[in-house]
Amino acid sequence: MDRLDQLEAHSIYILREAYAQVEPLSMLWSLGKDSNVMVWLARKAFFGRVPFPVILLDTGNELDEVYAFRDEYVGKWGLSYVNAACPPLEETDPSLPLNSRHAARKTLGLKRILAEQGFRGVFLGIRRDEQALRGKERVFSPRDAEGAWNYKEQPAEFWDHYKTELPPGAHLRIHPLLAWTEIDIWRYIEREDIPVVPLYFARDGWRYRSLGEKDITRPIRSDAASIAEIIAELEVTRQPERAGRTMDHDSEDSFERLRASGYM
Amino acid sequence: MPHPSHPAPRELLKLVVVGHVDHGKSTIVGRLLYDTDSLPEGKLEELQALASRRDMALEWSFVLDAFQAERDQAVTIDTTQIRFKTARRDYVIIDAPGHREFLKNMVSGAAEADAAVLVIDAAEGVREQSRRHGYLLHLLGVRQVAVAINKMDLVDHDGARFAQVAQEVSEYLAGIGVEPAFLVPIAAREGDNVAAASPRFDWYEGPSLLEALDRFHAVTQPGLQPLRLPIQDVYHFDQRRILVGRVESGVLRVGDTVLFSPSNKTARVRSFEAWNAEPPVEAHAGQSVGLTLEEPLFLERGEMLSHPEAAPQLTTVLRATLFWLGRTPLAEGQGLTLKLGTARYAVEVASIEQAIDTDSLERRQAQEVPRDGIAEVVLRSRALIALDEAAALQRTGRFVLLDGSETVGGGLISMEGYPDQRRVMAVRASNLFSVEHAVTREQRWARNRHRGGVIWLTGLSGAGKSTVAMALERRLFERGYHVYVLDGDNVRRGLNANLGFSPDDRAENIRRVGEAAALFADAGAICITAFISPYQSDRDRARTAAERLVPGGFHEVFVAADLETCEKRDPKGLYKRARAGEIEDFTGVSAPYEAPATPDLSLDTAALDVEAACEALFGYVTAKFALEATD
Numbered sequence: 032m033d034r035l036d037q038l039e040a041h042s043i044y045i046l047r048e049a050y051a052q053v054e055p056l057s058m059l060w061s062l063g064k065d066s067n068v069m070v071w072l073a074r075k076a077f078f079g080r081v082p083f084p085v086i087l088l089d090t091g092n093e094l095d096e097v098y099a100f101r102d103e104y105v106g107k108w109g110l111s112y113v114n115a116a117c118p119p120l121e122e123t124d125p126s127l128p129l130n131s132r133h134a135a136r137k138t139l140g141l142k143r144i145l146a147e148q149g150f151r152g153v154f155l156g157i158r159r160d161e162q163a164l165r166g167k168e169r170v171f172s173p174r175d176a177e178g179a180w181n182y183k184e185q186p187a188e189f190w191d192h193y194k195t196e197l198p199p200g201a202h203l204r205i206h207p208l209l210a211w212t213e214i215d216i217w218r219y220i221e222r223e224d225i226p227v228v229p230l231y232f233a234r235d236g237w238r239y240r241s242l243g244e245k246d247i248t249r250p251i252r253s254d255a256a257s258i259a260e261i262i263a264e265l266e267v268t269r270q271p272e273r274a275g276r277t278m279d280h281d282s283e284d285s286f287e288r289l290r291a292s293g294y295m
Numbered sequence: 296m297p298h299p300s301h302p303a304p305r306e307l308l309k310l311v312v313v314g315h316v317d318h319g320k321s322t323i324v325g326r327l328l329y330d331t332d333s334l335p336e337g338k339l340e341e342l343q344a345l346a347s348r349r350d351m352a353l354e355w356s357f358v359l360d361a362f363q364a365e366r367d368q369a370v371t372i373d374t375t376q377i378r379f380k381t382a383r384r385d386y387v388i389i390d391a392p393g394h395r396e397f398l399k400n401m402v403s404g405a406a407e408a409d410a411a412v413l414v415i416d417a418a419e420g421v422r423e424q425s426r427r428h429g430y431l432l433h434l435l436g437v438r439q440v441a442v443a444i445n446k447m448d449l450v451d452h453d454g455a456r457f458a459q460v461a462q463e464v465s466e467y468l469a470g471i472g473v474e475p476a477f478l479v480p481i482a483a484r485e486g487d488n489v490a491a492a493s494p495r496f497d498w499y500e501g502p503s504l505l506e507a508l509d510r511f512h513a514v515t516q517p518g519l520q521p522l523r524l525p526i527q528d529v530y531h532f533d534q535r536r537i538l539v540g541r542v543e544s545g546v547l548r549v550g551d552t553v554l555f556s557p558s559n560k561t562a563r564v565r566s567f568e569a570w571n572a573e574p575p576v577e578a579h580a581g582q583s584v585g586l587t588l589e590e591p592l593f594l595e596r597g598e599m600l601s602h603p604e605a606a607p608q609l610t611t612v613l614r615a616t617l618f619w620l621g622r623t624p625l626a627e628g629q630g631l632t633l634k635l636g637t638a639r640y641a642v643e644v645a646s647i648e649q650a651i652d653t654d655s656l657e658r659r660q661a662q663e664v665p666r667d668g669i670a671e672v673v674l675r676s677r678a679l680i681a682l683d684e685a686a687a688l689q690r691t692g693r694f695v696l697l698d699g700s701e702t703v704g705g706g707l708i709s710m711e712g713y714p715d716q717r718r719v720m721a722v723r724a725s726n727l728f729s730v731e732h733a734v735t736r737e738q739r740w741a742r743n744r745h746r747g748g749v750i751w752l753t754g755l756s757g758a759g760k761s762t763v764a765m766a767l768e769r770r771l772f773e774r775g776y777h778v779y780v781l782d783g784d785n786v787r788r789g790l791n792a793n794l795g796f797s798p799d800d801r802a803e804n805i806r807r808v809g810e811a812a813a814l815f816a817d818a819g820a821i822c823i824t825a826f827i828s829p830y831q832s833d834r835d836r837a838r839t840a841a842e843r844l845v846p847g848g849f850h851e852v853f854v855a856a857d858l859e860t861c862e863k864r865d866p867k868g869l870y871k872r873a874r875a876g877e878i879e880d881f882t883g884v885s886a887p888y889e890a891p892a893t894p895d896l897s898l899d900t901a902a903l904d905v906e907a908a909c910e911a912l913f914g915y916v917t918a919k920f921a922l923e924a925t926d
């Protein structure tokens with residue numbers, strides 16, 4: 032087994048562990064490259080079907096290509112799709128910097144849909160290498176009724192035994208891609224021929240490395256127009272992946288505050 | 296269908312760096328990142344500026360800050376991941392843990408590591424945390440260890456001092472069964488022998504630290520071992536009935552006959568199933584698979600799939616070395632949930648055998664295990680557990696403990712002294728039909744003027760079982776009771792002549808005695824048995840056998856005398872020989888005795904003489920076996 036085979040097998044193991052023990056389940060489908068890989072892995076784990084709803088936290092302000100991608104693949108992949116409309120900016124914590132408040136809309140949207148539908152577990156496509164705080168995450172990460180993340184008191188997690196019991200009102204964030212890197216994701220997309228939003232590929236010297244909302248996500252300078260070129264670019268870059276996500280850079284602690292209060 | 300990827304993804308080795316505080320873990324990591332050109336842009340200049348401003352040597356350990364949320368001290372207690380690469384492969388360093396909630400965090404990171412660097416300060420030598428971390432690496436299953444003997448500049452790069460520290464650490468590690476693959480002298484701050492060899496160590500011929508790391512193997516799952524595949528789930532999305540799970544060890548092929556434990560069902564593998572890929576014809580360790588069977592068996596999550604000829608053990612009792620993470624100390628009698636593979640079992644802490652001091656490796660008696668403590672314990676469950684010994688099969692020889700919903704510990708299994716209960720499980724004789732006797736139990740009892748049943752004596756060798764049994768037999772016989780004693784002499788000579796004294800044979804010996812006693816009881820007699828029968832599970836099985844034929848007819852009598860008393864009596868000189876090592880697995884000396892938790896009667900023969908014990912027992916029998924008393 033090479034590195035991708037190992038990652039795939041482990042992610043499938045995690046998906047099946049969750050499906051066997053946590054109910055009801057759902058999956059966040061942001062339509063970015065990572066969440067497409069996650070949907071793909073679910074189809075592998077469950078032999079072609081995704082046996083739980085996939086949720087888009089919809090700000091109404093996603094990039095046009097993202098909506099187009101969704102409209103095409105909900106049908107092609109046979110997904111049971113839930114559109115979770117995010118509350119307006121006015122409802123977010125006014126003490127956060129503006130860009131973070133945009134991101135906080137998603138937190139509120141997630142909280143609302145979890146409460147409405149009573150999901151006990153939700154799959155998220157975050158990775159440890161994206162961001163220092165995400166490096167602290169567990170594969171099965173419990174959240175209290177407020178969605179808050181207590182990173183100082185995380186459960187022990189070892190030998191692939193995961194925490195699946197929860198007090199009432201709480202839920203689990205489940206992270207099947209935690210051990211993957213950005214390059215792993217692209218290699219897997221290439222190997223499996225997984226469709227992605229075309230914005231990732233350079234046009235006129237610009238491409239998106241990470242997809243977010245219209246107002247708060249910027250493309251990066253790049254000529255990488257194919258997966259092979261993207262991988263070659265990532266092999267040498269020293270720029271962090273989320274450089275184009277403005278909310279990460281509002282202030283030193285804004286991302287931490289976002290996460291502690293339930294952001295992905 | 297997937298494309299082959301080009302170029303092949305690089306191998307990744309997961310590394311953990313441990314050692315006593317201030318021995319140089321962070322410095323080594325910082326230096327490795329520098330030497331492999333993996334520092335973030337501008338970081339080196341920043342460190343240099345800082346050093347010259349303060350007029351200090353460059354502090355490599357500050358490099359780690361660049362990978363952490365800079366201002367937040369609290370977060371650094373946990374594991375973070377730092378990557379670098381060599382020409383050979385990629386590395387991810389699971390960061391060395393801090394001190395708060397030390398064990399919980401170390402366990403959560405280091406359990407995944409393929410290899411470890413144990414850092415020792417050349418001037419200070421082996422310290423408390425060096426030992427403790429070394430011990431935990433062993434428990435967690437990290438088998439590839441390089442020892443970096445750091446700060447060699449403080450001891451003038453002296454080869455003799457290196458040899459001294461190397462010996463000290465090797466001796467400790469040998470005591471816990473760890474053999475370091477490399478012992479490398481380095482001076483991390485100067486970078487001597489971290490990536491490149493240094494002329495300062497002209498007496499040293501081995502690899503630099505980085506070269507040593509490159510010689511490790513990214514651990515791939517064991518293929519040549521027996522097959523183990525814990526079943527995660529059974530899917531019926533369509534007309535197929537697909538069992539899913541991950542192969543933990545061994546190889547599974549289409550057409551193989553497989554055994555499921557603990558249910559003990561067998562079937563043949565019809566196919567592997569896959570989506571968007573050619574289904575394989577064989578599955579190897581590490582693969583997550585789906586498969587279908589020829590026979591439509593009813594199976595659930597938690598079963599362990601194996602080949603029948605190399606099956607996991609089945610047992611209701613197990614011994615383990617465990618590390619305890621619970622907020623409150625672990626105590627005897629405590630109920631917990633044991634997770635092994637995909638199965639869960641309710642278990643009870645039968646006994647805490649020894650607490651282990653990782654500093655001195657001393658083992659001592661203990662009533663409880665404190666948080667972050669390590670101990671050897673015996674656990675017991677009602678249901679049969681399918682398991683392996685950790686020394687033989689790492690991944691199915693270990694378990695996690697839950698207290699309620701909280702993960703409170705992990706352990707490695709050793710079954711020393713306990714038999715495999717699979718061989719002595721009740722025979723599944725589906726082609727046997729029970730024929731109604733023409734004489735009823737009540738008719739036999741009426742003629743005998745007493746009930747039938749089993750008086751099962753249990754206790755240490757020398758406790759007085761046989762003496763009491765013979766005296767009771769005589770007394771009951773004289774009063775007209777139909778009574779017979781089964782003991783080692785009359786049973787071993789014929790019925791069990793083909794059995795030896797291994798744990799398995801002993802268990803089978805007791806099983807046959809239990810079945811024979813049950814038949815005596817059914818025939819209307821009182822059968823007294825006099826065997827050490829040290830395991831509760833064996834005695835429970837005898838009870839089941841008797842009560843199947845004579846409900847309420849089994850009486851467990853504890854002939855209680857402590858080890859010291861028995862050893863003093865030693866009528867056959869057996870204890871002396873066992874102590875001298877001439878007898879293996881001798882109960883009380885080199886094999887466990889499990890006293891009955893709830894005996895029907897307990898006779899303290901240290902306090903009572905034979906006469907008085909017999910009197911007490913006689914009173915019990917006449918009351919319990921009288922027809923009018925209970926009818």
Ligand SMILES: Nc1nc2c(ncn2[C@@H]2O[C@H](COP(=O)(O)OP(=O)(O)O)[C@@H](O)[C@H]2O)c(=O)[nH]1
Nearest residue numbers: 316317318319320321322356445446482483484
């Ligand atoms: N003289 C000397 N000091 C060192 C060396 N390596 C590390 N140190 C110093 O030892 C101290 C503790 O190092 P650090 O890496 O923080 O230790 P940790 O607690 O194990 O991570 C720091 O002040 C380092 O500069 C070395 O090779 N020689």
